[in-house]
Amino acid sequence: MLYRELLQPGSKIVLAVADGLGGLPIIGGFTAMELASLPNLDSLARKFPVGALEPIGAGITPGSGPAHLALFGYDPLKYRIGRGILEALGVGMEVRKGDLAIRGNFATLRNGVVVDRRAGRIPTSENRRLIEKLESIKEVMGIKIIWKSGKEHRFVLLLRGENLSENVKETDPGREGLPPNPPDPLTPEASFTSKVLTEVIKRASEILRDEPKANYFLLRGYAKLPHIPTFEEKWGLKAFGVATYPMYRGLAKLVGMSVPDGPETYEEALKLLEENWEKYDFFYIHYKDTDKAGEDGDWRKKVEALERFDSYVPRLLKEEAVLAVTGDHNTPCIIAGHSWHYVPLLIANKRAGIPTAWHFTERETLKGGLGLRPSKDLMGLLLATASRLKKFGA
């Protein structure tokens, strides 16, 4: 890889991700970024270059996993993070190499047939009570069994030990009125995992037998960690990641960043970043509210979330460091979900490029000096700006 040949020491880098940053016109033809008052971001956009990032490719709407891998400079099509892993990261579980992570749904079984795949969406408190009971299953055939509640009917089952395989049939039949599938091996090397799961399901069914709704569960999304070089191996950077949501802490851990346990607020996240400033080369900090407002389709809330984010920007600016502000993807209010469109980007450093904008908005960043590029190219720009890349050839 060309970048690895060229690495040299240089300045520190801060990557500030405002989740679901950009959007589409919602009112009077304006986007939330255009409607919001963003004095700090606008002032950076006037002084430094802007541009826009395409998370994965034309028309591809990413989940948080691939979107973040791309920002961290990994090809998101090469490194696929399975659903079970993301669920485990989302509920804040530690996932180690070799672990098998599985999504679980509590379900209702009658006469051997699934009659409700979500067990009537039992409340989360019910879920916690059931998982406490299931935690009596701690080990099966030498494999450690770890349970963790999610929201409503959802939980994560994590198997830890040797010789685990993803290639097992999902027990969720996919619709009601069918019996659950047995966790059959799909390839010969999965037969051990299949036996372990068969035993786990058998013991768990006995524990849940007399529950009125959640008397069974269904498993899917079997996944192990991908083989992925660490951030330090790939970019020569000692990296620190901080986020208020477990999913994003998990993604930062996945690439080997040092990640402290949960700050509750962005203020606390900023404080952790400042306290660790001397110890690292690269800092990833995640802001969630912009995405949440977009998912809710609530443009007033998105404007507020953007303005709140803007108020924190001065604390992200450090003497001599390179600051990038962008999103992992856009979450337009009219879509009320993630989208595939170009995500606004700015790099606050005088070496970064030519300033062209008056405001930090979708429309202005499209014409900027950083260009329109895949998100996975961002790391190259950041390393160059931080003087961390030698000249290529003579």
Added chain:
Amino acid sequence: MLYRELLQPGSKIVLAVADGLGGLPIIGGFTAMELASLPNLDSLARKFPVGALEPIGAGITPGSGPAHLALFGYDPLKYRIGRGILEALGVGMEVRKGDLAIRGNFATLRNGVVVDRRAGRIPTSENRRLIEKLESIKEVMGIKIIWKSGKEHRFVLLLRGENLSENVKETDPGREGLPPNPPDPLTPEASFTSKVLTEVIKRASEILRDEPKANYFLLRGYAKLPHIPTFEEKWGLKAFGVATYPMYRGLAKLVGMSVPDGPETYEEALKLLEENWEKYDFFYIHYKDTDKAGEDGDWRKKVEALERFDSYVPRLLKEEAVLAVTGDHNTPCIIAGHSWHYVPLLIANKRAGIPTAWHFTERETLKGGLGLRPSKDLMGLLLATASRLKKFGA
């Protein structure tokens, strides 16, 4: 290769490279291109399309070698030009297929240890006197030995003959206080080259033995020519290259262009181009002063260099021909070195695209009708504009 399938005869093409053309804001938020008065370039930028080229990739700062290969339409990651070759081209040596080119540094040796890797940076005149003495070593084991002085302590050693290999250990230990390395073979097929070099070093040490400073030399950057198709094979163009610096003449020769010996000035280079106008299809002409001023970090000098370049532009415009004006890379004064940023481009021909700019500057070319693209895509645009590409498919 698609282009090769589609080639047909067409108009002539002039590629005028202003080395290190673009930059970053330096004073009042303006770049040297914005501060300069460029009436001829501005008038072309108003009439014809502009755009911008990325030399290699996101954040990759190129040396002159890869930057020029890209402009000539070669993938700079596929064809790598070793350091020794570039040094040889830089001092104006002819390099043939199979030659092994090596960077040499005069050095000071005391009791078998390198005490100065640059022999006190002896003056160039000293260097010339020493190389004249070393030229008595003309042949070793059937291999022709060619010596050429560079500046101060630098020289190039070129071996010409059969079975030469790059895979020999560099004799430069990389720092002072260590003995020089023997030129050991790193792979079995390099053992002959290793023997030749051992003998060259032995004879040369005897010649230099009584020198007060430069009593030894160190070798590194062993390189042979890459296997590279000629410009005519690749693009069907008989090409002529003209430059005032040997390095750029060497790069044009590397792809098989016809290259006359050294014009001393850009005026002379223009004259050579005009004299050879009827004989060729493609003309590469290199302007150096913009890069020199950028390397010096001197924006006044860069403004002057740009204005001087602008004054030559009318002579580059030929009836019926396609003229491209761009740089191999930018050399921003605030970086005082090459950079990775988008390089301004214009193609002066009414078939080339949509005009959008008022001035030929970094900021305006970013929004132009030629797009933002890798430098290696320029040749496709030039061929099309010159009516040299047939329709693809029916």
